[in-house]
Amino acid sequence: MTERTLAIIKPDAVRKKVIGRIIQRIEDEGFEILGLKMVHLTREEARKFYYVHKDKPFYESLTDFMSSGPSVVLLLERENAIKHWREVMGATDPAQARPGTLRRQFGFSIERNAVHGSDSPQTAEYEIAFFFG
Numbered sequence: 001m002t003e004r005t006l007a008i009i010k011p012d013a014v015r016k017k018v019i020g021r022i023i024q025r026i027e028d029e030g031f032e033i034l035g036l037k038m039v040h041l042t043r044e045e046a047r048k049f050y051y052v053h054k055d056k057p058f059y060e061s062l063t064d065f066m067s068s069g070p071s072v073v074l075l076l077e078r079e080n081a082i083k084h085w086r087e088v089m090g091a092t093d094p095a096q097a098r099p100g101t102l103r104r105q106f107g108f109s110i111e112r113n114a115v116h117g118s119d120s121p122q123t124a125e126y127e128i129a130f131f132f133g
């Protein structure tokens with residue numbers, strides 16, 4: 001089933017100058033890029049985007065990090081886009097992520113893990129609307 005997902009190249013990866021390599025991987029994996037933009041989230045926007053995690057111990061640090069510099073947000077389409085993009089990203093903690101995944105390749109820590117991906121059709125719908133109206 002063709003579906004859509006929301007991907008983010010997080011501020012750590014933008015600072016590391018690996019936007020190009022991550023977009024190359026996205027194209028190599030067969031995704032259509034339907035939307036792409038650079039955004040510097042405000043702290044309030046980051047808090048809204050990650051609202052589902054508001055009670056987690058990492059929420060404050062995560063939303064500070066996500067508003068610390070520009071990100072690149074992408075609207076992606078592919079067969080099984082949500083699951084496939086999460087496989088390409090790898091586990092949340094780069095140290096646990098399999099070789100060949102983007103988080104293993106470019107992530108720095110469980111927080112600064114280079115990329116984001118929606119985790120369900122409902123989340124994808126919310127996240128796509130958040131950035132692409």
Ligand code: CDP
Pocket residue numbers: 053058062091092110111112113116117119
């Ligand atoms: O991004 P993913 O869906 O893999 O993980 P999540 O559990 O939805 O957490 C969202 C984001 O919070 C992660 O990508 C990390 O940047 C951050 N996080 C963290 O800083 N510390 C944790 N223990 C778990 C997640």
Ligand code: MG
Pocket residue numbers: 117119
């Ligand atoms: Mg998640």
